[in-house]
Amino acid sequence: MKEKLLEMRKAFYKALEEVLTPAELDELRIYYLGKSGALKEILKQMGGLRKEDRPVMGELANELRDSMGEAMASKLKEFERMLLEKKIEEEKIDITLPGEKISMGRVHPTTKTIRELIDVFVRMGFSLEDGPEVESVYNNFDALNSPKDHPSRGLSDTFYFDASRVLRTHTSPVQIRTMKKMQPPIRMISVGRCFRNDEIDATHSPMFYQMEGLVVDEGISMADLKGTLEEFVRQLFGEETRSLFRPHNFPFTEPSAEVDITCFKCHGEGCRFCSGTGYIEILGCGMVHPSVLEECGIDSEKYTGFAFGMGLDRITMMRYEIDDIRYLYENDKRFLDQFRR
Numbered sequence: 001m002k003e004k005l006l007e008m009r010k011a012f013y014k015a016l017e018e019v020l021t022p023a024e025l026d027e028l029r030i031y032y033l034g035k036s037g038a039l040k041e042i043l044k045q046m047g048g049l050r051k052e053d054r055p056v057m058g059e060l061a062n063e064l065r066d067s068m069g070e071a072m073a074s075k076l077k078e079f080e081r082m083l084l085e086k087k088i089e090e091e092k093i094d095i096t097l098p099g100e101k102i103s104m105g106r107v108h109p110t111t112k113t114i115r116e117l118i119d120v121f122v123r124m125g126f127s128l129e130d131g132p133e134v135e136s137v138y139n140n141f142d143a144l145n146s147p148k149d150h151p152s153r154g155l156s157d158t159f160y161f162d163a164s165r166v167l168r169t170h171t172s173p174v175q176i177r178t179m180k181k182m183q184p185p186i187r188m189i190s191v192g193r194c195f196r197n198d199e200i201d202a203t204h205s206p207m208f209y210q211m212e213g214l215v216v217d218e219g220i221s222m223a224d225l226k227g228t229l230e231e232f233v234r235q236l237f238g239e240e241t242r243s244l245f246r247p248h249n250f251p252f253t254e255p256s257a258e259v260d261i262t263c264f265k266c267h268g269e270g271c272r273f274c275s276g277t278g279y280i281e282i283l284g285c286g287m288v289h290p291s292v293l294e295e296c297g298i299d300s301e302k303y304t305g306f307a308f309g310m311g312l313d314r315i316t317m318m319r320y321e322i323d324d325i326r327y328l329y330e331n332d333k334r335f336l337d338q339f340r341r
């Protein structure tokens with residue numbers, strides 16, 4: 001029996017040397033040390049031995065089982081080490097290869113316009129205020145004196161979350177928020193995204209940018225409004241730009257006006273861009289309606305104010321001669337790369 005055990009050991013080590021994969025190693029383990037493996041088979045003959053020989057044989061069998069187990073464990077470790085080395089070799093970085101080119105981004109034309117507008121108004125002493133894009137119906141419509149049956153309140157024009165919350169349709173609610181939190185004098189602007197349920201075409205986008213301004217103080221008149229906006233137009237579009245105030249109607253201002261500026265392409269001569277009129281509309285404005293002031297807790301007998309608002313996409317398109325609003329939202333790098341200055 002001892003010879004059989006030693007023979008088995010010899011055969012095992014020979015086979016172990018020929019093992020090439022972890023799977024083969026597993027097969028070897030089952031063949032020699034498994035439930036009905038070679039070692040178990042030999043041990044079945046234990047009954048035929050003399051009583052005093054049995055412990056000796058048992059000890060030898062145990063030793064064999066342990067040393068074979070250890071030999072297989074170290075073989076497995078060797079496989080793992082080889083696998084790791086192979087992986088390291090494969091993943092090695094070749095530092096002689098040329099690197100990937102990092103492509104630099106550019107400031108978006110709308111962002112450029114926003115930054116310049118903020119600059120102009122901050123220099124005139126305005127503060128920059130902010131408000132949420134998800135707004136209450138109260139701040140977006142009611143507090144702005146918007147009639148209950150105004151078409152802009154309709155589901156077809158405005159994105160509603162529920163009866164009391166909307167995606168703001170203009171930046172005007174920020175004026176309400178500002179007047180509610182501070183007393184005059186107020187000189188503020190607000191810039192941000194607004195949303196309307198518009199079909200997308202060359203001049204409409206359901207998401208767009210607006211800027212609004214508000215001044216409330218004692219003795220503010222239409223002359224202050226005109227002076228401020230004319231200064232703004234000259235700073236943004238150039239000294240020679242003239243502006244034209246046309247009467248208009250907004251629920252939150254009285255009187256109200258729309259402002260046109262001389263066409264930057266033909267400088268007032270009349271061209272295709274301005275439909276031959278020489279002027280282009282850029283904003284809406286007016287004296288804040290007394291009921292809006294009162295709604296916000298400001299004494300309309302003591303204070304007056306003016307407000308204005310403009311679409312920044314339109315202004316950006318005019319400044320950079322972009323003829324389709326969709327270019328501003330498509331994030332096409334080929335388009336954006338043109339605006340380096």
Ligand SMILES: [Zn+2]
Nearest residue numbers: 263266271274
């Ligand atoms: Zn023109």
